[in-house]
Amino acid sequence: MSRDETIRDPFLEWIEAYALGSLDPEEQTRLAAHLAGGCRDCAKALAEARWVVSQLAYLAPEAQPPGQLRQRLAETVRREAGRERPVSGKPIPFWLWGAVAAAALFALYNLREAQSLRETVRRTEAALDEQLELQKKSAGELALARREAWILSDPKSLKIEMPARQKGVPDLKATWHRALGILISGEKLPVPDGKRTLQLWLIPKAAPARPIPSLTVRPDRNGTLHLLVENPPDGQAGTRALAITEEPEGGSPQPTTPPLWVGALAGT
Ligand SMILES: [Zn+2]
Numbered sequence: 498m499s500r501d502e503t504i505r506d507p508f509l510e511w512i513e514a515y516a517l518g519s520l521d522p523e524e525q526t527r528l529a530a531h532l533a534g535g536c537r538d539c540a541k542a543l544a545e546a547r548w549v550v551s552q553l554a555y556l557a558p559e560a561q562p563p564g565q566l567r568q569r570l571a572e573t574v575r576r577e578a579g580r581e582r583p584v585s586g587k588p589i590p591f592w593l594w595g596a597v598a599a600a601a602l603f604a605l606y607n608l609r610e611a612q613s614l615r616e617t618v619r620r621t622e623a624a625l626d627e628q629l630e631l632q633k634k635s636a637g638e639l640a641l642a643r644r645e646a647w648i649l650s651d652p653k654s655l656k657i658e659m660p661a662r663q664k665g666v667p668d669l670k671a672t673w674h675r676a677l678g679i680l681i682s683g684e685k686l687p688v689p690d691g692k693r694t695l696q697l698w699l700i701p702k703a704a705p706a707r708p709i710p711s712l713t714v715r716p717d718r719n720g721t722l723h724l725l726v727e728n729p730p731d732g733q734a735g736t737r738a739l740a741i742t743e744e745p746e747g748g749s750p751q752p753t754t755p756p757l758w759v760g761a762l763a764g765t
Contacts, residue, residue: 508539516546550601645725648674657739659683659760669722669758671739679726679739686720692746695757697724699731700738708740713748736762 508531514520515528532539648654649672659669659681669683681697689695694715698708709730716722729736740756 506536506538508536509542512539512542513546513549516543516550641725644677644727645680648672648677648680648725651677655733655762657760657762659739659741659758661758662756666757669741669760671760673729673733673762675733677727679724679729681722681724681726681739681741683716683722684720686716686722688716688718688720689743693743694746694748695722695741696744696748696752697726698740698742698752698756699729699736700740700759701731701735702737703735706737708752710748710750713744713746733762738762 508528511520511524511528515525520528528539532543651674653675655673657671657673659671661668666687667683667685669681669686671679671681673679679697694713696713697711699711700706700708711730712724712726714722714724738759738761740752740760741758742752742754742756744753
């Protein structure tokens with residue numbers, strides 16, 4: 498016989514109580530240290546004991562847990578209820594098992610509560626994030642709206658009429674603020690087919706007056722066009738006119754169709 502078989506690991510006696518959390522602090526520390534040392538027997542016993550403890554919630558009065566655990570449970574319950582000394586050999590009354598099951602259920606309930614609390618916190622955080630995102634977005638929209646209002650109301654802004662080149666197509670209005678950009682709007686406009694888009698061009702004063710590409714935009718389904726060019730590719734001083742053509746999606750480096758609207762800058 499080997500030494501391992503003749504001398505039983507004394508810590509095994511404590512495993513069930515450990516799983517139940519009913520060891521006193523000193524015993525608990527010693528066993529934890531022993532487990533941390535890598536004892537396989539104790540680790541295996543602990544896994545079994547934990548499984549049994551996890552099953553307590555389903556424990557019927559007639560269920561027969563392993564003798565040692567049964568004894569430990571009884572001790573635990575007695576210790577908790579009145580701090581009596583355990584009386585060995587005495588059969589465990591049903592109410593005691595009920596108390597243990599209730600304690601296990603209570604523990605389980607607390608665990609669920611904690612999980613549900615965590616879930617609530619997580620959801621609240623998600624909702625907050627969403628709210629912040631919305632606020633950021635509306636702050637951005639508000640900033641744009643202010644910018645546009647400023648462009649439209651500043652008397653120093655340059656008003657540019659952009660008459661349509663085709664009959665029956667409404668004219669556009671452009672307003673160019675030196676610092677805040679160009680705002681172009683129109684209503685009841687024909688909507689370009691499929692994936693085609695409208696593109697703005699700045700026609701320079703200087704020869705060869707090659708149009709400088711700017712932003713693309715599609716009128717909405719009602720034919721309303723709203724374009725804010727925050728950073729025009731050139732300034733008012735160097736620009737003779739604004740023009741809009743219809744281009745493939747994404748825009749073109751140079752116009753591929755005749756302009757639909759052209760607006761000369763006043764005084765040029
Ligand atoms: Zn051990």
